[in-house]
Amino acid sequence: MPFSFIESYETARRLSSNPTGRPAGCLDLQQTRVYRAKNMALARVAPRSPGRALRRFYRRLYRHFGPQRWWPARTRFEVILGALLTQNTSWANVRRALANLRRARALAPQKLASVLARRLSRWLRPSGYYRQKTRAVRAFLRHLQRRHAGSLTRLLRRPADALRSELLSLRGIGEETADSILLYAAGRPVFVIDAYTRRILSRHGLMPETAPYADLQDFFHRQLPRDAALFNEYHALLVAAGKTYCHRQNPDCPRCPLGIELEPARAR
Numbered sequence: 001m002p003f004s005f006i007e008s009y010e011t012a013r014r015l016s017s018n019p020t021g022r023p024a025g026c027l028d029l030q031q032t033r034v035y036r037a038k039n040m041a042l043a044r045v046a047p048r049s050p051g052r053a054l055r056r057f058y059r060r061l062y063r064h065f066g067p068q069r070w071w072p073a074r075t076r077f078e079v080i081l082g083a084l085l086t087q088n089t090s091w092a093n094v095r096r097a098l099a100n101l102r103r104a105r106a107l108a109p110q111k112l113a114s115v116l117a118r119r120l121s122r123w124l125r126p127s128g129y130y131r132q133k134t135r136a137v138r139a140f141l142r143h144l145q146r147r148h149a150g151s152l153t154r155l156l157r158r159p160a161d162a163l164r165s166e167l168l169s170l171r172g173i174g175e176e177t178a179d180s181i182l183l184y185a186a187g188r189p190v191f192v193i194d195a196y197t198r199r200i201l202s203r204h205g206l207m208p209e210t211a212p213y214a215d216l217q218d219f220f221h222r223q224l225p226r227d228a229a230l231f232n233e234y235h236a237l238l239v240a241a242g243k244t245y246c247h248r249q250n251p252d253c254p255r256c257p258l259g260i261e262l263e264p265a266r267a268r
């Protein structure tokens, strides 16, 4: 019986709390209709093989956009600051805040830790929500000093799970930020999930947009080789597609390199 991956995902979730032995993916007709009515606003028939689809998406995006050379930073510390500052703002604003720090020669943990909160807050202002971000940066620096004697190397060489938990325990660091640090500063093979990734997967019928972060990440981890360089490039390419074509309103599918992956909606 043919079924889409997203249906098998939802069924697996349902069965995980009631393991009857029924194979994942065997949705009945009513469940399938409900899913399609709710989730298939734009297209399409979900790919039969999500792993192959993900690899194809990658090739199409890479051919179209080329290498993205992420993360746009000169040092691991800049990556971490960028990950903290990029929440709820554009990268252009983050760049302006980082430029302030660079001009002040404060782009190093020890130097930044000695700066007064008011001054730091002034430098971070262009990144928006600057008071919260000042607190987050200072909390990170305090933690680095107390727990790792100010050494980024000591922090970043911790085992991936321990490092992730440690980062998540800090003020202002959520899953996307922690994983950005793990992938782009520590070089660990963890896939970063952001709003663009959710939107693109959901519009192509691969995962629901509202799926928990861990499930979306697990989807990539299960379908692709655990390779930091691949995850680095793939996430950056999804961001490029999201920014350029996959807008929340009016996605530009005809010009998008993934447009060819959308099949015409079936008559329902």
Ligand code: SF4
Pocket (backbone or CB within 6 Å): 042, 200, 203, 204, 241, 245, 246, 247, 251, 252, 253, 254, 256, 257, 258, 259, 260, 262
């Ligand atoms: S804009 Fe691109 S990624 Fe978004 S739904 Fe259309 S084809 Fe897919």
